[in-house]
Each structure stands twice: as structure tokens, then as C-alpha cells.
Amino acid sequence: MRALHLSRYSSLRAFGHRDFVHVWWGTLISNIGTWMETLALGVFVTTVTGRAEATGGIAALTFLPAVVLSPVGGALADRFDRRKWVAAGTLVQALLALVLTVLALTGRLTVPAVAVLSLLNGCTNSLINPAFSALISQSVPPEDLSSAVSLNSAQYNLGRIMGPAIAAGVLAAGGIAWALAVNTLSFVAVLVALWHVRPSERTGARRHEPLWSGIQRGAQVARDDAGIRLAMLGALLVSALVAPFIGLVPVFAIRVFQQGAAATSLLVTMQGVGAVLAAMLLGPLMERLGRRRLLEASLILLGPMAAVYWMTPTLHAAALAIVGLGALYMATLTCINTTCQLRVPRELQGRISSLYSMMIAVGYAGGVWLQGLLADRWGVRLVTGACALLFLALVLTLRLLRPRAFEATEAPCVVDPAHRPAPALHLEGNDF
Numbered sequence: 001m002r003a004l005h006l007s008r009y010s011s012l013r014a015f016g017h018r019d020f021v022h023v024w025w026g027t028l029i030s031n032i033g034t035w036m037e038t039l040a041l042g043v044f045v046t047t048v049t050g051r052a053e054a055t056g057g058i059a060a061l062t063f064l065p066a067v068v069l070s071p072v073g074g075a076l077a078d079r080f081d082r083r084k085w086v087a088a089g090t091l092v093q094a095l096l097a098l099v100l101t102v103l104a105l106t107g108r109l110t111v112p113a114v115a116v117l118s119l120l121n122g123c124t125n126s127l128i129n130p131a132f133s134a135l136i137s138q139s140v141p142p143e144d145l146s147s148a149v150s151l152n153s154a155q156y157n158l159g160r161i162m163g164p165a166i167a168a169g170v171l172a173a174g175g176i177a178w179a180l181a182v183n184t185l186s187f188v189a190v191l192v193a194l195w196h197v198r199p200s201e202r203t204g205a206r207r208h209e210p211l212w213s214g215i216q217r218g219a220q221v222a223r224d225d226a227g228i229r230l231a232m233l234g235a236l237l238v239s240a241l242v243a244p245f246i247g248l249v250p251v252f253a254i255r256v257f258q259q260g261a262a263a264t265s266l267l268v269t270m271q272g273v274g275a276v277l278a279a280m281l282l283g284p285l286m287e288r289l290g291r292r293r294l295l296e297a298s299l300i301l302l303g304p305m306a307a308v309y310w311m312t313p314t315l316h317a318a319a320l321a322i323v324g325l326g327a328l329y330m331a332t333l334t335c336i337n338t339t340c341q342l343r344v345p346r347e348l349q350g351r352i353s354s355l356y357s358m359m360i361a362v363g364y365a366g367g368v369w370l371q372g373l374l375a376d377r378w379g380v381r382l383v384t385g386a387c388a389l390l391f392l393a394l395v396l397t398l399r400l401l402r403p404r405a406f407e408a409t410e411a412p413c414v415v416d417p418a419h420r421p422a423p424a425l426h427l428e429g430n431d432f
Helices: 002-006 010-016 018-049 052-063 066-077 082-105 111-138 142-174 176-195 211-224 226-242 249-256 261-289 291-311 315-342 346-378 380-401 403-408
Strands: none
Touching (some): 010 142, 018 052, 018 249, 018 261, 052 346, 066 082, 066 346, 111 315, 226 380, 249 261, 291 403, 315 346, 380 403
């Protein structure tokens, strides 16, 4: 009855599935704590060092391990019970958060300590994120996957809205230690949610396929499929040239607008508002326009919107601009991720998700560090604005030279049981 009631609202259909609802609520609570920690540490590092390079470098460390570990995490996600694998990683994340909290409470928190713990947290994320993405995919039928992906992004961004707002008050009242303590406790919600999720199905990869062979098979499928290749390249470009706006929010608020935690919280929160609005509209837009046309539009508009954000003259104008940027960023990555998941069978979704995560990590880790480094020399606005316009130029060039690759993103799963792609469209070799 619940699924029937929600069927008229295409963006909400995933809420008709029990496992998805449990994971959604548990992760939302945890993400509120995570965004409290992110804001608190961003303000801490920016205030202590006064350097955009340091802030960007710390943000990069969380993503850098995915360059190596994401493919391993993807193969393991298709080998073990995804629910148990995510639970084990969540326990490790809770322990790392506890260490940060203790260091802050005892007055021993330093930038090097934040760097080391961010790196360890990035290692854990890299190993469990593919399993989490596959867990989301297996919790709904294929026709509701775009709803699940957009709603999962919505809860992440609801955490982005609520976490910084709460963190600003907690930082003012009790300091960084209390914000870190709340994040530590928030991981309990994920463990409770996973307890109520049904165990995942066993796949052939778990029965006999060696780990390295599983990684290679996933990479081969991604390489041979035109739609997945385009999606992976899109993820890389978005994360390298546009996504650094997330990690550099404290720099923008503190160095450009000469304000602190409250301004940082405002910008992070408004980005989340835009992303949640986009999540509510994505379902109807995808049904009306199709996944390919929506992906094209999002990619083309994302660069100019990022440039507008970085060039805004006042904090309040930036807050309005980041609503649009957050919406387009969320729409673009949702379309890319949905394309990757729908073009492979369930037993390969963990590995394809890991490659998607690796592209995001490679691009973001390099992009946020390099843009922070150049911003210290040439100014935040000049560097980030130029990167946004470069992204637009690359997207238009790609659209002009590889039109058939965009067409491939509309097609459904094209991989046979032997994990070999069978083209749903006639794609020439020079069409990406």
C-alpha cells in the first residue's frame, strides 16, 4: 500500500521499500554528525594555519586513499554480505571519531593529527563506500533506482543543512570537542539501521572468483561500455574542476568575506538546500527529459553556475548562488551514478560503484589541493572561476566530438551473464 501511495511521486518511490527506509534514516543521522565534524575541522585548520593549501590538503586526504582502495572495496562488496561489510567499516569510523574527540577534549588536537585521522578515515570510506552504494541499489527494484540515488543524495545534503547549523551553535557554546563527540555518537544510528536490513544475496563472485580477477573484470566492463566510460570521465571532470568548492568553503568565508564559522555554516547549509530541492525535482525531470538530456543539461550549466558563485561580491549573494550550484552538482552526479548502476547487473554493481568512487576521489583529491595551492598565490576567485570555465569548455568539446557516447547513457543494462558488454546502440570506435 505504501509503495502504491508513493507511486505517483516518482522522486519518492524508493520510500516504498523497507530496507531503503532503514538505511536512509540511519545514514541521515550519521551524516548530520559527519557534517558537524567537517565544518568544525575545516574551521580549525583554516584558523590555525591561515592557508587555503592546508585546508584543501586535509580535505584531499579523505579522498586520496580511494585512488588505490576503491577497486579493492568494490570487489569485496561483490564478494561478502554488503550489510556486514558496511557495519564493520562503520565501527572503525566510530573509533576514529572517538580518537578525534579525545584529542580535542584533552587539548591535544593538532593539524598533523587531523591529517593522519582524515587519511585513515579515507581508507575506511574507500573500502566500504562501494558496498554502501550497492546496498542502496539492491534495496530497490531497477525502476526505482533513480529515486533511491536522488533520495540518498537528498539525505546526505539534509545532513549538510542540519549538521553545519547545529555545529555553529555547538562550537559557540562548547567548542570543537562537543561537535566531534556528537559525530562519534551518530554512528550508532547506522549500526541500528543495518541491523534491520535483510542480508544481501550471494553472487557468483563470492563463490569462486579471485579478488584480483574480480577487480579486472569490473574494470574491463567499464572500459568496454561507452555509457559507463562517459560517466566515469564526467565524474572525474566534475570532481577535479567543480567539486573543490565544497572543501574550500571555509577559505571563501574566512579569507574572502572576512568571517568565520557562522558564514561557513551558512554557505554549507545553503548548498544542502539546493541539493535537496534538486532531489525532489529529479524524478519528474528525468521522466520528462530522459536521463541523457538531463545529464547533458546539468553538465553544461554546472560550470557557469560555479563561476557565478565564486564571483559573487557579498556573502548573501554567495549564499543564493550556492543554492543553484548545489542543485546542479547534485543533479549531475545523480545522473552519472544512476547511469553506472543501471548499465550493469547486480553482481557487478559494487565494482562499478568503486570505479565511480575512484574517479571522484582522484579528481577531488587533486583538484581541491591544487586549487587551494594556487589560490594562496593568485587568489581564490581567479583560480576557482577559471577552473569552472575550463570545465564548461571541456564539456562542450566532449559533447561536440562524442555525441554517441551521450546517447549510450540512456540505454539500460547491456552486460550479459558472462559480464561481457553487448552494445544496445551501434557505437563506432571513435565515438568514445
